[in-house]
Amino acid sequence: MKRIKKLAALMVAAMMALAMSITAFAQTVALNPADPDGAKITINNAAKGETYNIYKLFDATVNGDKIAYQCEGDIPVGLTTFFSKDDSNNVIPADSILEKDGTGKVTGTKMTPELKAALEAWAETATVTNYAVSEGDVLEFTGLAYGYYVMTTTHKSDDAEGEDAKAAITVTSTQPNASIYDKNVNEPSVTKDVEKESYSIGDTVKYTARFDTTNYIAKEGDAGDKSHQVINYVISDTLPEFLSDVEVTNITIGGGAYKVHGEVPQFNNDKKITIPWARKEADGSYTSIYAQGAQIVMTYEAVLTSTTNINKVDINTVSIQPEVYNPDTPDIPEPWDETWEDTAEITTYAAAIKKVDQDKQALAGAIFTIKGLTVEVVEGESGVYRVVSYDPTENAPESAEMSTDESGKLYIVGLAKDVKLTVTEFKAPDGYNKLTETVELTPQELAKTIYETSGERRYDEKGNLVSESSSTTTTQTVSKNLSELDAEALEITNNQGSLLPSTGGIGTTIFYIVGAVLVIGAGVILVTKKRMSKEV
Secondary structure, eight states: OOHHHHHHHHHHHHHHHHHTTGGSSEEEEEEESSTTTTTEEEEEOOOOEEEEEEEEEEEEETTTTTEEEOOOOOOOOTOOTTTETTTTEEEEGGGGGGGEEESSSSEEOOOOHHHHHHHHHHHHTTSSSSEEESSSSSSEEEOSSSEEEEEEEEEEOOOOOOOOOEEEEEEOSSSSSEEEEEETSSSEEEEEEEEEBBOOOOOEEEEEEEOOOOEEETTTTOOOSSOEEEEEEEEEEOOTTTTEEEEEEEEEEEEEEEEEEEEEOOOOTTEEEEOOOOOEETOEEEEESSOOOOOOOEEEEEOOOTOBBBBEEEEEEEEEEEEEEEEESSSSOOOOOOEEEEEEEEEBBBEEEEETTTTBOOOOOOEEEBBBBBEEEEETTTTTTEEEEEEOSSSOBOOOOEEEOTTTTTEEHHHHHHHEEEEEEEOOTTTBBOOOOOEEEOOOOOOSSSSSSSSOOOTTSSEEEEEETTTTTTOOOOOOOGGGGGGOOEEEEEOOOOOOOOOOOOOOOHHHHHHHHHHHHHHHHHHHHHHHHOOO
């Protein structure tokens, strides 16, 4: 029993010693031949499988925490803006990278974006001092001369402010040793784009999502063997109700097509796609399937439905979450406690027609059609039509007939901002002449989110009209107003029909005169006959 206790104590002591000296098991890459200075650069959180290169720019002398730099030859081309040297070969920083206090005293130097870019450009043609492909979390370059070093990696940093991704770069000095935490790697990122800013209801919306990846992931501040191997990546999209018939059209990983059983994977019922990222070996370990930093590019599309917000931003969000190896549950990957996401926004608009006579008075009952448009009546709203689909082709048919309401108004909701609408007057109000040519209608932005012709009406959260007596509905109700489009509505004027010349007035008068003459003549004859009869 005592032997067992002693053995257990020894094991505990060994484990504590191992934990305290974990960096002793770091991957070490010694310079050959080693420099007598014996300086060291330690890279914590180095990504497994990634290549690290170090370049010495300037020599240095070190005394405790003090360091001075020298340059035996010329300052490299491209860096003379930032450095110069005196007659003793001491490197002198330019004023543009100096930090000063309020009195003008130099307190240090700063790494400006311009200097960082220049150092990166210099490293592209410089001779590498040493390099290594990382095997784990801690990478040590030993046997180095004191100096000012630039380190680059094969990992591509995240896009910033629309610029192209650039190789990660770190600059450090040996005093006598240097420690770097590689924060440029081991963190996924997401960018999501949509093909157009605005769509009509019924249009197909096309999205592209790009995911930067890593094969190992760690939290900043972790040291030693703390990184976790990524086993899967889980891609999710919110796919709100305004998107239907969602289809993933293509997925590439590192530029190569990704399919499962010959088919492009689709979102499941949970609106997720899981991509295996490591293959389990016979000994229980995992081997990464893809190169470090391989980018996932996914294109997908969906049909915009009538549940879209009219002139209010429709947003959907795509995200990526790693699932990592957990030795406690080796067969069940553990979801990482962080996700990375990006959003895409689209909008729809509306259009208005205002029908008036030559005196600018409203005309109800005018009927119009619009080429290529399929519409449906908005229930309970006179003169309001919702787009079902829009066909911009030249041979597209005319829409169903749409009538102006009692105020001479006609509203169409659910249009893309840039559609070109050709309006034809199918029938003019009675007593007015119909237009003989087509006119162009331009969509407008609504000041509010959807539509209402007049008065207070209730809408549910999908923009559908709710009866005014249904004030107890549990859905969100919002009041919207289309009349704010009226100021810029397409105004179409109908003129009254002209009075044509009448051809019956003079002929009638003649008939009256002839008739009167005949009557008078008849009277004269009658009187004459009576007199003649009396004389006889």
